[in-house]
Amino acid sequence: MITHMKEKGSALVVVLFVISGLTLIGLAMLGSATLSLKAASVGADDAELFYIAEAGLERMIGDVTCSLVGQPDLDHIFDNYVMLHMTHGRSRGTDGTAGTADDSGRDYVDVQHGRGTYTIDILCYPSTVAEARDLEFVDMNIRSTATVGSQTKTVSSVIRLKLIPSRVFDNAYFMNNFGWMRGWSCGSLYMHGNLRANGDIKLYNSCVRGRGTPYYEKIVVNDLIGRIHDGGLIAGGQILGADDVQGDYADPANQHEYQDVIPMPNLSDLSIYVKSAREWNGGTDGADDTWGTPDDTGGSTLQVWDQALGRYRTYRGCIGCNLGPDATWGTADDFYGRDGVANTDDDESPFMVLDGRTQPIIIDGPVVIGSPGADGIWNTNDEWDATGLRPMTGAVIIVGRVSGQGSIYTPGNIYLPDQLVYDNPTRPHLPGNGTPPGTGYGNSVSTNYASMAEEDIEGWRQLTTATSPAGTYQVRDADMLGLFARENIIIGRFTNGAYWGSVDGWLADPDNESKEDLGQDNLPSTGDTNEGNNVWDVRTYNSSGTNQCGSGLIPAGYSDGDVIPGSGEDLDGDGRYDATIVRGSLNAQGIPSSGSSSFAFPEDINDRLDSSAGNPNTAPPIDTDGDGMIWRGSPFWTDNATNHSWGEIAPNLPQTDSVAAVLYTNHAIAGVQIRGPSGFHEYFGAFVARVEATVGSSISVFTHDPRLLGGAKDFGLYLPREKAIEVRAWKEEIVE
Numbered sequence: 001m002i003t004h005m006k007e008k009g010s011a012l013v014v015v016l017f018v019i020s021g022l023t024l025i026g027l028a029m030l031g032s033a034t035l036s037l038k039a040a041s042v043g044a045d046d047a048e049l050f051y052i053a054e055a056g057l058e059r060m061i062g063d064v065t066c067s068l069v070g071q072p073d074l075d076h077i078f079d080n081y082v083m084l085h086m087t088h089g090r091s092r093g094t095d096g097t098a099g100t101a102d103d104s105g106r107d108y109v110d111v112q113h114g115r116g117t118y119t120i121d122i123l124c125y126p127s128t129v130a131e132a133r134d135l136e137f138v139d140m141n142i143r144s145t146a147t148v149g150s151q152t153k154t155v156s157s158v159i160r161l162k163l164i165p166s167r168v169f170d171n172a173y174f175m176n177n178f179g180w181m182r183g184w185s186c187g188s189l190y191m192h193g194n195l196r197a198n199g200d201i202k203l204y205n206s207c208v209r210g211r212g213t214p215y216y217e218k219i220v221v222n223d224l225i226g227r228i229h230d231g232g233l234i235a236g237g238q239i240l241g242a243d244d245v246q247g248d249y250a251d252p253a254n255q256h257e258y259q260d261v262i263p264m265p266n267l268s269d270l271s272i273y274v275k276s277a278r279e280w281n282g283g284t285d286g287a288d289d290t291w292g293t294p295d296d297t298g299g300s301t302l303q304v305w306d307q308a309l310g311r312y313r314t315y316r317g318c319i320g321c322n323l324g325p326d327a328t329w330g331t332a333d334d335f336y337g338r339d340g341v342a343n344t345d346d347d348e349s350p351f352m353v354l355d356g357r358t359q360p361i362i363i364d365g366p367v368v369i370g371s372p373g374a375d376g377i378w379n380t381n382d383e384w385d386a387t388g389l390r391p392m393t394g395a396v397i398i399v400g401r402v403s404g405q406g407s408i409y410t411p412g413n414i415y416l417p418d419q420l421v422y423d424n425p426t427r428p429h430l431p432g433n434g435t436p437p438g439t440g441y442g443n444s445v446s447t448n449y450a451s452m453a454e455e456d457i458e459g460w461r462q463l464t465t466a467t468s469p470a471g472t473y474q475v476r477d478a479d480m481l482g483l484f485a486r487e488n489i490i491i492g493r494f495t496n497g498a499y500w501g502s503v504d505g506w507l508a509d510p511d512n513e514s515k516e517d518l519g520q521d522n523l524p525s526t527g528d529t530n531e532g533n534n535v536w537d538v539r540t541y542n543s544s545g546t547n548q549c550g551s552g553l554i555p556a557g558y559s560d561g562d563v564i565p566g567s568g569e570d571l572d573g574d575g576r577y578d579a580t581i582v583r584g585s586l587n588a589q590g591i592p593s594s595g596s597s598s599f600a601f602p603e604d605i606n607d608r609l610d611s612s613a614g615n616p617n618t619a620p621p622i623d624t625d626g627d628g629m630i631w632r633g634s635p636f637w638t639d640n641a642t643n644h645s646w647g648e649i650a651p652n653l654p655q656t657d658s659v660a661a662v663l664y665t666n667h668a669i670a671g672v673q674i675r676g677p678s679g680f681h682e683y684f685g686a687f688v689a690r691v692e693a694t695v696g697s698s699i700s701v702f703t704h705d706p707r708l709l710g711g712a713k714d715f716g717l718y719l720p721r722e723k724a725i726e727v728r729a730w731k732e733e734i735v736e
Contacts, residue, residue: 045148049148050153056120059111078138113146118147121142122143163722163724165712166719170708171213171688173191173193173195173688175196176571182204185206186207188698189702193702195702200238212232212452214228214231216710219711222458222461229256230248265720266565267411267720268486269379276365278318284298292327302315302408312359320368320371353397365407370410371383379575396410398416400421403422406718409484410486411486412486416490417650424478428440431453432451438463457706461706483664490599493652497672499672507580507693515578515579517532538563542560562575655676658682659682663683666690668691668693669694671694675697682702687702
């Protein structure tokens with residue numbers, strides 16, 4: 001029986017975690033919810049002083065929050081904070097101490113509020129932008145002094161500004177939209193982990209069987225601290241049609257409605273991932289202080305077997321992001337790789353073919369594939385062609401076996417034409433009851449429940465090949481791969497093939513709407529303000545500061561009138577309008593005409609073609625490295641022919657046991673997969689998107705990899721980051 005799943009994306013709403021645009025009302029709620037300064041059992045004047053001081057803190061937190069939203073470049077997110085600090089009390093007077101009477105340049109001095117005033121001082125902050133860029137987080141001590149007549153009261157708060165691994169990866173299946181499960185009969189769909197959506201979960205009485213992954217307040221190394229609940233079905237709205245769910249999902253205690261929205265990280269700016277790739281394994285930019293030149297050291301690695309050469313080709317850090325030895329973008333040597341030599345194995349490619357069928361692909365750390373354009377800055381106009389569409393640069397085709405631990409980031413699409421499996425999978429497959437703890441589940445996918453007992457999860461996560469008896473277990477040192485696409489993830493055969501008409505139908509369904517005209521809640525079919533008004537409702541930068549909540553700060557590279565990425569209906573944070581996601585025509589070059597969120601791929605996949613030609617699909621091949629072979633990334637074929645077809649590597653139907661990877665896109669996961677010889681088709685890791693249009697046959701299993709809890713960096717995976725503000729403490733100060 002063919003089964004369908006389709007989901008919907010929701011707004012990037014903020015509680016303490018900030019990604020998208022915020023209203024002043026929302027900021028006031030944030031401040032009052034987190035600062036909650038109690039004034040019980042004190043006099044009226046004292047209570048009023050508290051109230052006024054609190055108002056000052058809330059205003060400053062609002063500025064900090066909007067400063068965070070207004071800086072789309074994750075590698076420079078603290079730049080605006082430093083500038084904001086310089087505006088609000090950063091200039092020290094002759095005593096050299098911030099926050100004292102001789103400071104100058106503060107905007108918020110004696111601001112009228114009620115019967116009194118407040119004055120803001122900011123303490124403890126990086127002095128320069130360069131210093132801030134070396135930090136993973138900064139603590140900002142904001143001090144608000146209220147004055148009513150001759151009385152004063154000072155209240156301070158410590159605000160931590162940081163990037164954190166996104167929490168969407170705590171789930172087996174997550175949609176930034178409605179979660180739809182339609183047509184699943186009993187025994188056809190199993191969930192080892194949470195099924196979560198930022199909107200409603202609509203089950204249509206499908207017989208989904210599942211056990212959730214527990215949520216914890218925090219995770220320190222391998223200690224799971226503060227179990228919140230056992231997970232299960234988790235919705236930002238309602239859970240509808242759950243009458244036939246089975247297993248732990250059927251327990252009302254595991255059905256969680258009206259939960260906080262989890263913001264989706266945006267991959268429009270890949271600078272922080274490039275930075276992580278280059279600095280992996282202690283990498284440095286060498287004596288010339290310039291990344292992408294020959295004296296660079298270390299960095300992440302990606303090795304792909306070249307059957308024709310009988311050896312691995314090795315790529316490092318960022319493929320397509322290199323300046324070349326002249327350290328200047330847009331010049332002839334930009335095609336040089338990390339070794340600084342033209343026409344060698346680490347040169348960039350228009351897109352990467354990662355073929356692990358003969359020998360496994362080997363990865364270590366985060367790898368970025370794709371180019372930020374000639375200006376070297378991600379998400380700027382030179383990454384698009386004259387019609388506003390993204391070229392094919394950065395697309396990835398991956399198939400076969402993968403070894404190692406690491407992530408692949410791309411500004412394009414990721415294609416999974418056939419099975420993708422780990423060369424050294426986790427043993428046991430999931431936590432279970434055994435001795436030592438966590439070892440009792442088994443080594444392959446099963447319909448049996450894994451144990452989610454805290455002792456078993458912790459025990460499973462620390463198993464290695466050295467755990468007695470040696471060689472029996474492997475978890476901490478087992479393979480782990482993240483596939484993170486800015487655009488879409490396409491599963492199975494792209495061109496024609498059975499069931500693709502169903503996929504197209506699901507993408508076009510009104511309740512699966514992905515067009516960026518979804519109103520304030522960014523959900524379809526809710527009839528809220530601005531939904532379906534044929535206007536792209538977003539905010540723009542302006543020097544008056546109206547859209548930056550008073551700070552008036554505009555990031556480098558942006559001007560008055562530019563769209564604030566991620567604001568309003570800009571769901572993917574690229575600052576460009578996207579129409580409904582569709583599959584392009586078979587002969588399309590790059591992105592089809594419906595917009596930059598859609599996907600296409602030519603019928604003929606040739607080896608290494610001339611990417612400088614007008615149409616790289618018909619241009620003559622070039623021998624890139626002079627070895628007598630034609631290749632593109634890693635070759636699927638070892639001959640010089642240019643007429644190989646997609647169907648040669650994408651079977652119809654693709655009958656596979658596993659897609660072993662953490663899948664993420666803020667657009668669509670779409671495609672066709674049929675169960676393999678084992679009788680199952682399993683997604684092992686996490687399955688996360690804005691919308692989803694997959695068609696398959698029973699029995700399907702979505703399995704959450706518990707190594708993702710806490711961010712997975714200890715397991716070699718650098719997950720997409722989200723911006724966050726944390727109110728850590730407040731106190732009344734005695735000022736002499």
